[in-house]
Amino acid sequence: MLGPGGLYFAVFFVVPLVLVVGYAFLTPSRFGGAQRPVTLDSITRLGEPVYRGVITTSITLALAATIIALVIGYPAALAISKLPQRWRTVALVAIVLPFWTNFLIRMYAWIVLLNNEGLINRLLRGMSIVDEPVALMNNRPAIVLGFVYAYLPLMILPLYAAIERLDPQLAEAATNLGASPITRFRTVTLPLTAQGALTGALFVFIPSLANFIVPELLGGGKTATLGTLVRDQYLKARDWPFGASVTMVVLVIVGGVVVLQGRLSKRAGAAA
Amino acid sequence: MTDAPTSVELTATRSDAHDSPANESNPLLGMVGVMRRFGDVVALDDVNIDIVGNEFFSLLGPSGCGKTTLLRIIAGLDDPDGGSITLDGDDLVAMPAHRRPVNLMFQSYALFPHLNVERNVAYGLQRERRPKAEVRTRVGEALETVGLDGLGKRRINQLSGGQRQRVALARAIVKRPRILLLDEPLGALDKQIRIQMQQELKRLQHEVGITFVVVTHDQEEAMSMADRIAVLRDGRVEQIASPETLFERPATRFVAEFIGRTNMLEPSDGRLFSLRPEQLRLLSADTAASTGARTMAATVRDIQFYGGVSHCTVQTDLSDPTASMVGAPPSIVVALIGSTVVRPGDDVVVSWKPEHEVEIQR
């Protein structure tokens, strides 16, 4: 039963991961690929200020997107949970639907809206609010916007699931014991849905961290992130060992975040 | 008030020394004409109940009778469609739910899973913004009262069912509400513990002096704990009285049949009588009773042994003149103490005193 699948995973998942780790310690060959001697050069390069900056930038952008997604997503999930039963499925499907549209198309849509000749600028000029086009993209806020737009549904779904799982009698008990609606939210609803929020945060942070499409299309290619760095090393600079070591950084950060989320989840860990 | 005599007025005219002195002119909680409808379904229909201070009161009835709906309305978790509810004379319905001096103990306990025992109990006091020292003291006292001192730091999922119930209780009484509402408090417990808890709750009520209003479908439970019981059916109040009165002088057929078991006698003049199995005796066929008791021939059909008591179902001999005179049903249940020597198929004589036939207004 496990045989064929296990074999497939071993070849096409484990081996590539091993290669990623392995190549990071080798020397780049002339036309891509790698060769001996074994060296730590590719790893130590990461310590250079330029690359430290790339790491910081990537984490900052992903974190910003996560927080914004949380701020937008929590009230949305809450509102859906208060809808009459028969509307809820529709509401959820409506949230998920854009997510199933092609990623590139969705980013392209924002280019149409945001670029200097795009819809928003035209609207602003048409209404005489501005004379010159406003630079709405090719900057960092546009990248964060792209991340939020791409992954917001992934934040809303687990949040909604956590809110749905709440025993409604707990809210009633809180009210009966004297909690006003705001206090009730702060002392009961929020702590008990924290796990859902953490799951959602993970689903936004991880893909945003290593994404290179959004920084390129909406950021104008001006901001270097971990994703663009990896892509450049493999497809332009052909420095595979360095590309591998950057990929390892991505893996380490993701691993760290997952562990962190697990710990925080356990602490928030309330109802079984 | 209204034209047709309501069950409450009937009870009032029947009241005697057995009822606890209900101070109806100055009730703690007064409900008049309370109505609640859910779509086409009428959950509460013209409910009038007065509850006084320091009383153990029970709302009793089968599922769907409206008792839980009424409880939630008193707690503020639902609003009535009509009628008025006053607490100490003030309009209760106008008060927002989180400001009512009424606390509810949920059937499922609704303990906060993310807080330990102490913090659960302290929650209500913290909403009153009490000083920390006071909160600590009162929480400690409450836990002691319910027998949980020392368990303050435990997490909820580490507690047994009985312990959780006590936490829920402590959480409600620590706020010293004017009224404590309990929704099927003993439903989730094992039988032995349930009997224990019944005594506990009675003791507790006397100790803290707060009025308890217990909702239950279990008439034995209500009878053993409450000072007065309101029997509800399909949203209407059938009778409000002490347990003894409900048993010995039920006002309606429903009450007679819901509280304990009974035999209904329907003589040809259209009246209705209730005769409790406990008031009947079995004599062997050749012992005649001549003490003014009524007797009737019957055949033993079935015996149910409950340990302390047996319920013996007998098939009435409808040719017996007494049977037709009192309008006896084809089968009658007789309660006997302990086990019995009669066997199915035996011919017996059923005997009872006429004064134990209780007339019921339909």
Added chain:
Amino acid sequence: MSRPSWWGRIHLGFTYAFLYVPILVLVGLSFNESGLATSWGGFSTKWYGELSRNDDVQEGLRNTLIVAVGATVLATIIGTLLAVGISRHVRNPVIESAFVAPAVMPDIVLAVGLLMLFTAADFTLGLTSVLLSHTLFCAAFVTAVVRTRLQHVDASLEEAARDLGDSAVGAFVRVTLPSLAPGILAGALLAFTLSIDEFVIAFFTNGPTSPTLPQVIYSNVRFGVKPDINALAAVLLLVSMIVVLSAQRLARLTDSIGQQ
């Protein structure tokens, strides 16, 4: 206490607007005669015609479908077997998470790893390498979906079948597989949708001669947009809608059947 909050509903409305306005703008543009965002030239469906004549798009579509169908079939088989195997034989949580990792991990990690694998093995990059890569990626999702479904399947049914004389394989095929069917179907649908939309892994593991549809879209968006891309966007949106809604219907249908 869920009394509807007006602020909540307004916020929800804005959220939906945020999600849908960009896509709807594209749909609107696809009917724009001038094809530009800068001016409205009147209603026209000519871009849809242009789209059908666009060779690059047609080729991309063909390549994508080849990969998607192949990857779906393989991933479904592998994923189902794995799901059953894991739930029966694997107790170690580390190994369990290893099988779902490809679904949670950033796709670029998988992409470069697979690229290095193919290169090291001297395997020419092309649609085959993409297919093999997508199979792995999708299998992780199928495994997860089927495992969830497995929780609803009574293990004693298969034991009863064997007690009645069936072989191990026979009992699995005749008893367990049918109850798993809704989950397997859901997994397959998921795999297909994921593969069709997948860009990053394809980008790294594909050869230069046979781009997939997402790759075609990427070049278009990066290097110069012909207006028929708006029509493509609208078509893809419609297809997604149909897929998601039918998956929804299917889920509800098979759920009620599966609840024996």
